[in-house]
Amino acid sequence: xxxxxxxxxxxxxxxxxxxxxxxxxxxxxxxxxxxxxxxxxxxxxxxxxxxxxxxxxxxxxxxxxxxxxxxxxxxxxxxxxxxxxxxxxxxxxxxxxxxxxxxxxxxxxxxxxxxxxxxxxxxxxxxxxxxxxxxxxxxxxxxxxxxxxxxxxxxxxxxxxxxxxxxxxxxxxxxxxxxxxxxxxxxxxxxxxxxxxxxxxxxxxxxxxxxxxxxxxxxxxxxxxxxxxxxxxxxxxxxxxxxxxxxxxxxxxxxxxxxxxxxxxxxxxxxxxxxxxxxxxxxxxxxxxxxxxxxxxxxxxxxxxxxxxxxxxxxxxxxxxxxxxxxxxxxxxxxxxxxxxxxxxxxxxxxxxxxxxxxxxxxxxxxxxxxxxxxxxxxxxxxxxxxxxxxxxxxxxxxxxxxxxxxxxxxxxxxxxxxxxxxxxxxxxxxxxxxxxxxxxxxxxxxxxxxxxxxxxxxxxxxxxxxxx
Amino acid sequence: xxxxxxxxxxxxxxxxxxxxxxxxxxxxxxxxxxxxxxxxxxxxxxxxxxxxxxxxxxxxxxxxxxxxxxxxxxxxxxxxxxxxxxxxxxxxxxxxxxxxxxxxxxxxxxxxxxxxxxxxxxxxxxxxxxxxxxxxxxxxxxxxxxxxxxxxxxxxxxxxxxxxxxxxxxxxxxxxxxxxxxxxxxxxxxxxxxxxxxxxxxxxxxxxxxxxxxxxxxxxxxxxxxxxxxxxxxxxxxxxxxxxxxxxxxxxxxxxxxxxxxxxxxxxxxxxxxxxxxxxxxxxxxxxxxxxxxxxxxxxxxxxxxxxxxxxxxxxxxxxxxxxxxxxxxxxxxxxxxxxxxxxxxxxxxxxxxxxxxxxxxxxxxxxxxxxxxxxxxxxxxxxxxxxxxxxxxxxxxxxxxxxxxxxxxxxxxxxxxxxxxxxxxxxxxxxxxxxxxxxxxxxxxxxxxxxxxxxxxxxxxxxx
Numbered sequence: 001x002x003x004x005x006x007x008x009x010x011x012x013x014x015x016x017x018x019x020x021x022x023x024x025x026x027x028x029x030x031x032x033x034x035x036x037x038x039x040x041x042x043x044x045x046x047x048x049x050x051x052x053x054x055x056x057x058x059x060x061x062x063x064x065x066x067x068x069x070x071x072x073x074x075x076x077x078x079x080x081x082x083x084x085x086x087x088x089x090x091x092x093x094x095x096x097x098x099x100x101x102x103x104x105x106x107x108x109x110x111x112x113x114x115x116x117x118x119x120x121x122x123x124x125x126x127x128x129x130x131x132x133x134x135x136x137x138x139x140x141x142x143x144x145x146x147x148x149x150x151x152x153x154x155x156x157x158x159x160x161x162x163x164x165x166x167x168x169x170x171x172x173x174x175x176x177x178x179x180x181x182x183x184x185x186x187x188x189x190x191x192x193x194x195x196x197x198x199x200x201x202x203x204x205x206x207x208x209x210x211x212x213x214x215x216x217x218x219x220x221x222x223x224x225x226x227x228x229x230x231x232x233x234x235x236x237x238x239x240x241x242x243x244x245x246x247x248x249x250x251x252x253x254x255x256x257x258x259x260x261x262x263x264x265x266x267x268x269x270x271x272x273x274x275x276x277x278x279x280x281x282x283x284x285x286x287x288x289x290x291x292x293x294x295x296x297x298x299x300x301x302x303x304x305x306x307x308x309x310x311x312x313x314x315x316x317x318x319x320x321x322x323x324x325x326x327x328x329x330x331x332x333x334x335x336x337x338x339x340x341x342x343x344x345x346x347x348x349x350x351x352x353x354x355x356x357x358x359x360x361x362x363x364x365x366x367x368x369x370x371x372x373x374x375x376x377x378x379x380x381x382x383x384x385x386x387x388x389x390x391x392x393x394x395x396x397x398x399x400x401x402x403x404x405x406x407x408x409x410x411x412x413x414x415x416x417x418x419x420x421x422x423x424x425x426x427x428x429x430x431x432x433x434x435x436x437x438x439x440x441x442x443x444x445x446x447x448x449x450x451x452x453x454x455x456x457x458x459x460x461x462x463x464x465x466x467x468x469x
Numbered sequence: 470x471x472x473x474x475x476x477x478x479x480x481x482x483x484x485x486x487x488x489x490x491x492x493x494x495x496x497x498x499x500x501x502x503x504x505x506x507x508x509x510x511x512x513x514x515x516x517x518x519x520x521x522x523x524x525x526x527x528x529x530x531x532x533x534x535x536x537x538x539x540x541x542x543x544x545x546x547x548x549x550x551x552x553x554x555x556x557x558x559x560x561x562x563x564x565x566x567x568x569x570x571x572x573x574x575x576x577x578x579x580x581x582x583x584x585x586x587x588x589x590x591x592x593x594x595x596x597x598x599x600x601x602x603x604x605x606x607x608x609x610x611x612x613x614x615x616x617x618x619x620x621x622x623x624x625x626x627x628x629x630x631x632x633x634x635x636x637x638x639x640x641x642x643x644x645x646x647x648x649x650x651x652x653x654x655x656x657x658x659x660x661x662x663x664x665x666x667x668x669x670x671x672x673x674x675x676x677x678x679x680x681x682x683x684x685x686x687x688x689x690x691x692x693x694x695x696x697x698x699x700x701x702x703x704x705x706x707x708x709x710x711x712x713x714x715x716x717x718x719x720x721x722x723x724x725x726x727x728x729x730x731x732x733x734x735x736x737x738x739x740x741x742x743x744x745x746x747x748x749x750x751x752x753x754x755x756x757x758x759x760x761x762x763x764x765x766x767x768x769x770x771x772x773x774x775x776x777x778x779x780x781x782x783x784x785x786x787x788x789x790x791x792x793x794x795x796x797x798x799x800x801x802x803x804x805x806x807x808x809x810x811x812x813x814x815x816x817x818x819x820x821x822x823x824x825x826x827x828x829x830x831x832x833x834x835x836x837x838x839x840x841x842x843x844x845x846x847x848x849x850x851x852x853x854x855x856x857x858x859x860x861x862x863x864x865x866x867x868x869x870x871x872x873x874x875x876x877x878x879x880x881x882x883x884x885x886x887x888x889x890x891x892x893x894x895x896x897x898x899x900x901x902x903x904x905x906x907x908x909x910x911x912x913x914x915x916x917x918x919x920x921x922x923x924x925x926x927x928x929x930x931x932x933x934x
Contacts, residue, residue, distance in 0.1 A: 020721075031733065038740045045747070053752045060759055064767060071770050078759070080752055096598035099752055112593060113751040116601060117574050120742065120824050121844055121851055122831045124571075124604055125613075127743060128736035140728070244717055251724060259614055262603035267515060270600065277526055278576040278595045279558075343595070350597045378598055 004171035004178065011179025015145060016186075025187045028141055032133045032187075036088070036195040039129055040202045043088035050080040050099070058426050066415040069399040070325065076104030077395060079388045079427045081111060084375035085211050088199060089218060090131035092376025095119070101385070103392040105329065108336035110343075111385060130195060131370050134222040135363055136258045139229040141187065143254055145180045146233025147247040150466065151240050160468050173234065173463040180230050188226070192219065213434040217373040224452055225366040231455035238462035257363040265357035265364055269350035275343075285339055292331065298324045322404045329400060333393055340389070344382045351378050355443045362451040368444040372437040379440045380431065387429045395424050480645055484653030492623070492657060501619050506665045508615060512608045513673030516566035520677040523577070527560045530578070541887055546880045547795065549887055550583035550872035557581055557861040557893040562848025563684040564691060566674040569605035570849020579861045581893070583872035585799070585806040588865050589858070608670045609843045612695055613836050614731060616666055617702040621723040624658050624706035626716040627651065628932070633715065638934050651707075651929050655922075659703050666699065667692050686900040690907065691846045697914040698839040704921025711928035734834040742827040749819040754812060761808040769801025791879035799877065835914060842910040845903055852906065856898045867891040 015021050057078045064075060080100045087094050098111025116123065126132065150172075153159040162172070199215075233250060240246035276284070293301065302324045305311070311323070351368075358365035371377035402420060438445060492498045534556055541549075559577040573596040580590045604610060628651065631637040641647060671688055678684050709722050773794070831837040844850040871890050875882065 031737070034737070035740065038744045042743050042747070046750075049750050049752050053756045056756045057759070060756075060763065064763065067767065067770060075766065075770075078755060093598040093602055096601040098593070100755060110593065113755075114574070114593065114598075114601075115748070115751075117593075118748040118751065118820055120827045120831065121571060121841055122735060122827075122837045123739050123742070125735040125739065125837065125840060126732075127739040128733070129740075132736065137733070244720075247717075247720070255618065260606075262599075263606035263610065266597065266600040266603045267606045269597070275595055275597065277523070278592045279526060279530060279556075279578045281595050282592050283530070347597050351599060354599060381598065 002171055002174075003165075003167040004173075004175035007167070007172060007175025008178035008182060011149065011176060012182035015179070015183045021144070021183060024141055024144060025183065028133065028137055029187050029191055031128065031137065032130060032191040033194050033198075035128045035130045035133050036191075036198050039088035039091065040198050043083060043085070043091075044202050047083040047085075050083055053078070053100075054080045054427065061424070062418055062421050064421070066417040068414055069402045069416050069420060070105065072416075072421065073105035073396055073399045076102055077424075077427075078102055079391060081384050082429055082431070084380075084431060085199070086214055086218065086374040087376050088202075089129070089195070089215075090370045090374035090376060091127075091129055092131075092371030092374055093378055093381065094376045095123075095127075097378075097381045101388045103388065103395060105396060106332050108333065108340065108389065108392065110340065111381075111388070131218075131367075131374070135225060135366050135370065138184075138187070138222070138226055139258070139363070140254055142180065142184065142226060142229040142233055143247075143250040145183060146176075146230055147237055147250050148243045149176045149180060149234055150238040150463065151243040151246045154467070154469065155243055157469070163468060169463050170460075173460055176234055176463075177230055177459070180233070181227075184226065184230075188223075214373045214375065214437070217434055217438065218370055221366050221369045221373065221448070224448055225362065228362050228448075228451050228455045231452075231459040234459045235455065235462045238459070238466040257361045261357065261361035261364050262354075262367070265354045265361070266350070268357065269353035272353055273346055273349045275346055275350070281339070281343065285335065288335060289332075292328075295324070295328075298328060302327070319404065322400075326400050326404060329396060333396070337389060340385065344385070347378050347382070352443065355441065355447065358444060358447040358451075362448065362455075365444040365448040365451065368441050369438075369448060372441040372444070373434060375431050375437065377437075377441075380437070383432060384429060388427075391427050398424050477649065480649050481652045481656065484645065484650055485656045488654050488657045489661075492661065498623055498661070501622050502661065502665065505615070505619050505662065506669060508611050509608060509665060509669040510673070512606055512611045513566060513670050516569070516607050517673050517677040519569070520561045520565040523561045523565070524677075527558045527577070530556060530558060535892075538887060538890075539884075542884060544882050544887055546872060546875035546878070546882055549882055549890070550868070550876055554580045554582040555868060555890075555893060557857075557864055558895065559854075559857045560895060561678075562687070562853065562897065563678045563681070564674050564687045564847040565849065566677040567607065567670050567691065568609035568844055568847035568849040569607050570609070570844040570847060571851050571854060572849050573601050573605065575851075575854040577857075579858070581861060581865045581868050583869045583876060584802050585869075586802040586809070588806075588869070589861055608673075609840070609847065609849075612666060612670075612698070612843065613840055616662065616695075616699060617727055617731060617836075620658070620662060620699060620702045621706055621720070621727060623661070624703065624710070625720040625723050627654055627658075627706070627710040627719075629710065629714065629716040629719060632713075632932075632934060641934070647929055647932060648926055651926065655703060655707060659700065663696060663699060666695055683897060683900060687846055687848070687903070690900070690904055690911075691843070694839065694842045694846060694907065694911050694914070697911055697918055698835065700918035701835050701914055701921065704918045704925060707925030708921055708928065711925050711932060713933050730834050731836040735831075735837050738830045738833055738837065742830060746823045746826045748823050749816055751816075754816045758809055758812045761812050762805045765801070765804040765808055769797075769804060772797050773801065788879050792877060795877050795879055799873075832913070835917065838910050838914060842907040842914075845907050848897075848903075852903070853898070857895075860896065861893075864891065864893050 057080070061077055064072070067075070078100050079102075081098070083094070095115040097114055099113050099115065101111045102109055150159070153162060163169070196215075232253065236249050236253075237243075237246045240249060292298075299321055302320050306320055306323075311319075354364060355368050358368070368377065372379065399420070402416065403414075537553075544553075557579045561577075565572070572594070574594055576591045576594045578591055582588055582590070628637055631640070637647075637650075640650060671692065674688070675684070705726060706723060709719055709726070712719075714722070828841075831841060841850070845852055868891055875886075
C-alpha cells in the first residue's frame with residue numbers, strides 16, 4: 001500500500017467520525033431517496049394519464065360517426081406527449097413545455113398546457129429532483145469535504161512533516177482525492193442502489209423505451225461532475241491562504257454554478273438571439289396569411305388554370321374547389337412548418353449559448369447532458385413536435401385526398417365513416433436513441449470532459465507548487 | 470472620547486458610527502457591497518430594457534389595431550367581430566422591471582371575438598423552456614437568494630473574533646453594555662445593505678415606468694417587503710451569533726440555514742406539493758372536454774352541412790340564407806360552449822382548491838413567503854393575469870353585445886358603425902387589492918423578524934466573554 005492509501009484512509013476516517021458530516025450525508029441520502037420516490041411517483045402517474053388519454057382519443061376518433069372527410073380534419077386529433085421513464089430522475093424541461101398538441105385542418109399549433117402554468121408560483125423556486133440533488137446538493141457536500149483537505153494540514157503545521165517523511169506530492173494529491181471520494185461513496189452508492197431499485201420496481205409504461213444506456217449516461221455525468229468538484233475543491237484548498245478562505249471561495253463558486261449561472265446564461269442567450277413575444281409571433285403568421293389570395297380568388301385562380309388545361313383531362317370542374325382546398329392547406333402547412341422551424345432553430349441557438357456558458361460553469365454542461373439523457377430537454381421536445389407535425393400532414397393527406405378522389409368538397413352529403421378513420425394510423429412516437437441525444441449535446445460532453453481534465457491538471461499543479469507553510 | 474451625557478440612543482449611534490468605520494475598511498464588506506450593487510444594477514437594467522421593449526410592443530399593436538379599423542371601408546359583421554376580433558393587451562406594470570415572475574408563462578394579450586366558442590384566444594407566451602426553468606435573472610431573484618447570503622457574509626462574525634482576541638472585553642470596560650455594542654453593529658449592518666437593496670432597484674424601475682400613483686404605492690410596499698425580508702435574515706444571523714460559537718462555526722451554521730430555508734426547504738415543499746396535492750390533469754380535462762362536446766359538435770356540423778347541402782354556395786343564398794346560417798352556427802357554438810364550460814368550471818375549481826392547499830405549505834420558508842409577496846407587488850404574479858382575464862371577459866361581453874345582433878343579421882358595417890365598436894382599455898387593478906393580499910405576508914415576516922431580533926438580544930445577555 002502506498003502512502004496515498006494511508007492518507008486516504010486517515011482523511012476518510014476523520015471525515016466519517018465528524019458528526020456534522022454524518023448529519024449532512026444522512027440528510028442528503030434521505031433527500032435523494034425522497035426525490036427518487038417522488039419523481040417515480042409523479043412520472044408513473046403522468047405517464048399513465050397520457051397513455052390512457054391517447055387510447056381514449058383514438059376511440060373517440062374512430063367512433064365519431066359519419067362525416068365529411070374535411071369536417072373530420074376540422075374535428076382534429078389530440079396527440080399527447082409520451083412521458084420518458086427517466087424523467088423520474090431528471091424531469092428537465094418537461095414541466096415547462098406543453099403536454100399535448102391539437103392537430104386540425106388549416107392551423108398548426110405548438111404543444112399547449114405547460115404544467116408550470118397550473119402550478120403555484122412558488123414552484124418557480126425549483127423542485128427537488130434526483131438530478132438537482134446530484135448536481136446542486138452533492139457538490140456542496142464535496143465542498144464541505146475538500147475545503148480543508150490540504151489547507152487544514154497547512155494551518156495545523158502538519159503539511160511540512162508529512163512531505164518531510166518522503167510522501168510525494170503526487171501521492172498526497174491521490175490520497176486527498178481518494179479521502180474525499182470514500183465518504184462520498186457512502187452517499188452515492190446507497191442512493192444509486194435504492195434509486196435504481198425504485199425505478200426498476202416501477203417498470204416504464206413503454207417496455208420498449210430504451211433506458212439502459214441513457215441511465216448509464218446520466219450516472220457517468222453525475223460522477224464526472226462530482227469528480228470535477230473534488231478536483232476544484234483540492235485546487236482551492238491547496239492555494240488558499242487558510243481553510244476559511246478556501247471555504248468562502250468554494251461556496252462562492254458553488255453558488256455561482258448552481259444559482260447564478262443558469263439564469264445568466266439564458267439571459268445572455270436571449271440577448272444574442274432575442275425570441276419574439278407570443279404577440280409578435282402570432283401577428284407575423286397572421287400578417288403573412290393576410291397577403292394571400294382570398295378563398296374566392298384562389299378558386300378563380302385554379303379555375304383559370306383548369307381552363308388553360310394545366311390539369312389532367314380526367315379532372316372535372318367540380319374538382320376545382322378541392323384542388324383549391326388542397327393547395328391552401330399545403331400553403332398553410334408550409335407556412336406553419338417554416339415559422340415553427342424558425343422558432344425551434346432560435347431555441348436551438350439559445351440552447352447552444354447555454355452550453356457554451358458551461359466553459360465558465362461546469363454544472364451547466366452536466367445539466368444539459370443530464371436532461372439530454374433523460375430525454376427531457378428542448379431537443380427532445382422538438383423531436384416530438386416534428387413527429388406531431390408529420391402525423392398531422394399525413395392525417396390531412398389521407399382525409400383530403402379522399403375528397404379529391406370524390407370530387408366533392410362543398411357538398412356535405414359526401415360522408416365517410418370508420419373505414420376511412422381507420423386509415424389514419426394511431427400516433428406512435430419513439431424516442432431517439434441515447435447516441436442521438438449525445439450527438440445533439442456533443443458540446444456539453446466536450447466541455448464536461450475538458451473540465452474534468454482541466455480540473456485534474458489544476459489540482460495536480462496546485463499541489464505540486466503550493467506553499468507548505 | 471464619548472460624550473458623558475449621551476443617552477442610550479446616542480450611545481448606540483456613537484457605537485454604530487465606530488462600527489461603520491471598522492466595517493467600511495474591511496475588504497470583505499467592500500467586496501460584498503460592490504458585488505451586491507453590481508448584481509442589482511445588472512438585474513435592474515436587464516429588467517428595465519425588457520419592460521421598455523414590452524411597453525413599445527404593446528403600444529405598436531394598439532396603434533396597429535386602431536389604424537386598421539380606421540382604414541376599413543365596409544366590412545362584414547362576422548369578419549369584423551370574429552376573424553379580425555380585437556386584441557386586448559396587457560401593458561407592463563409599474564414595477565415590471567423588478568420581476569419577470571409569471572410573465573414568461575402567461576401571455577400579455579388575448580384576442581377577443583363575439584362567438585361563444587373561442588371567445589378569448591391567446592397563444593402561450595413564447596420563451597425558451599430552459600429560460601422558464603432557470604427563472605429570470607431579475608431583481609426579485611437577487612433579493613430572494615443573494616441578499617440573505619450577503620447579510621450572512623457580513624454578519625457571521627458579529628462579536629466572535631473580537632471576543633476571541635479579547636478586544637470585546639476592553640470595549641465593555643467602557644460605560645457601555647454588550648446590548649448597546651451589538652445594537653450598534655446590527656444597525657450598521659442592516660443599513661449598509663438596505664441602502665443599495667432599496668435605492669438601486671427603485672431608481673432603475675423609475676426609468677422604465679411613469680411615476681404615477683401605482684408606481685409610488687407599489688414602490689413603497691415593495692420597499693417595506695424587502696426590508697422586513699432582510700430583517701428576518703439579519704435576525705437569524707443575530708440569534709446564531711448570540712450562541713457564542715467561533716466565527717467559522719457561525720459561518721457554517723448560517724450557510725446551512727440559508728441552504729435549508731432558501732433551497733432545500735422550497736424545493737422539498739414543491740416535491741411534497743407535487744406528490745400530495747398534484748394539480749388536476751390537463752390531459753384528462755382535454756379528454757373530458759372532447760367527450761362532453763362531441764355530440765354537440767357532430768350534430769352541429771351535420772346541421773351546418775345540411776344547410777350547405779340545401780344551399781350549394783353561399784353566394785346565391787341571399788341575405789336570408791346567410792342569416793339562417795349565422796343562426797345555426799351561433800346555436801351550435803353555444804351548445805358546445807355550454808358543455809365545455811361545465812368541464813372547465815370543474816377543472817378551475819379543482820385547480821383553485823389545490824393551489825389553496827399548496828399555498829399553506831409555502832409559509833414554511835421566508836423565501837417562499839417573500840417570493841409570493843414580491844411577485845404580487847411587482848405585478849408579476851398569477852393574480853395580475855387572472856385580473857387581466859376577468860377584465861377581458863367583461864370587455865368580451867361588450868364586444869359580443871355590440872356585434873351579435875349584427876352578425877345574426879348578416880350585416881355589413883359602414884366605417885362609422887365599425888368605429889363605434891367598443892375598444893379595449895386596460896384598467897390596472899387598484900393597488901389596495903394587492904396590498905390587501907400581501908399585507909398578511911409582510912406582517913408575518915415583520916413579526917418573525919421582531920421575534921428573531923428579540924430572541925437574539927435576549928440571548929446576548931448570557932453571552933460568555
